[in-house]
Amino acid sequence: MLACDRRISLQRAKFLENFHQMGISPDLGASYLIPRLIGYEKTFDMLINGEIFTAEQALQLGLIHEIAANKQELYEKLEQYLKKVAEGHPPAIAATKKLLKERAARELEKQLEVETRYLLDLFKQEEIKHRLQVLV
Numbered sequence: 001m002l003a004c005d006r007r008i009s010l011q012r013a014k015f016l017e018n019f020h021q022m023g024i025s026p027d028l029g030a031s032y033l034i035p036r037l038i039g040y041e042k043t044f045d046m047l048i049n050g051e052i053f054t055a056e057q058a059l060q061l062g063l064i065h066e067i068a069a070n071k072q073e074l075y076e077k078l079e080q081y082l083k084k085v086a087e088g089h090p091p092a093i094a095a096t097k098k099l100l101k102e103r104a105a106r107e108l109e110k111q112l113e114v115e116t117r118y119l120l121d122l123f124k125q126e127e128i129k130h131r132l133q134v135l136v
Contacts, residue, residue, distance in 0.1 A: 002033035005097070007064040008077050009055040015063070018050035023131040025118045032111035036104075038062050 001007050017034075019026050026034075026047060035043040038061045046053075046061075058064045068074035085093065122128050 002037065002063070003029065006078075006081050008066045008068055008074055008081075009058060009064045010071070010074060011055055011067050011069050013055045013058075014052050015054075015058050016050070016052045017047050020048050021050045021131075022135060023125075023128040024122050025115065027115050027119055029108055029112055029115070031115055032108050034063075 017026070017030065019030070025031070030047075034046070038046075042061060053061075055064065055067045059067055066077055068077050
C-alpha cells in the first residue's frame with residue numbers, strides 16, 4: 001500500500017511492522033517508503049516498537065490519506081477521487097506522475113537490493129530461524 005498514490009483505509013484496519021521482533025530487517029521497500037512518508041525518527045520508532053496501530057494512528061502519521069467507516073464508504077471515497085483524477089488531462093497526469101516517481105523508482109530499486117542483501121545475511125543466522133519458528 002505504501003507505493004500507492006492514494007491510500008484509504010477501513011476504520012477497523014490494523015497495521016503492524018514487526019520486522020525487529022522477527023529478528024529481520026524491513027523488506028518490500030519499507031525502509032525506503034516509510035521514512036519518505038513520515039520521517040526517519042517516526043519510522044525507526046515504529047519499526048523497533050513493532051506495535052499494532054490503528055487506522056486513525058496511520059492517518060495521523062501520514063501513512064494513509066483517509067479513513068472509511070465501511071466498504072461502501074470506501075468505494076464512494078475511491079470513486080470521488082477517481083472522478084477528480086479523470087477531470088484532468090491524462091497526458092499531464094502521466095507526465096506529473098512520471099516526474100515525481102522516476103528518480104524515486106531508481107532509488108527504490110537500489111534500496112530493494114540492499115534490503116535483500118541484509119535479509120539474506122540475517123536469514124543465515126540460527127537465532128533468526130528460532131525466532132521465526134516461535135512466531136509460526
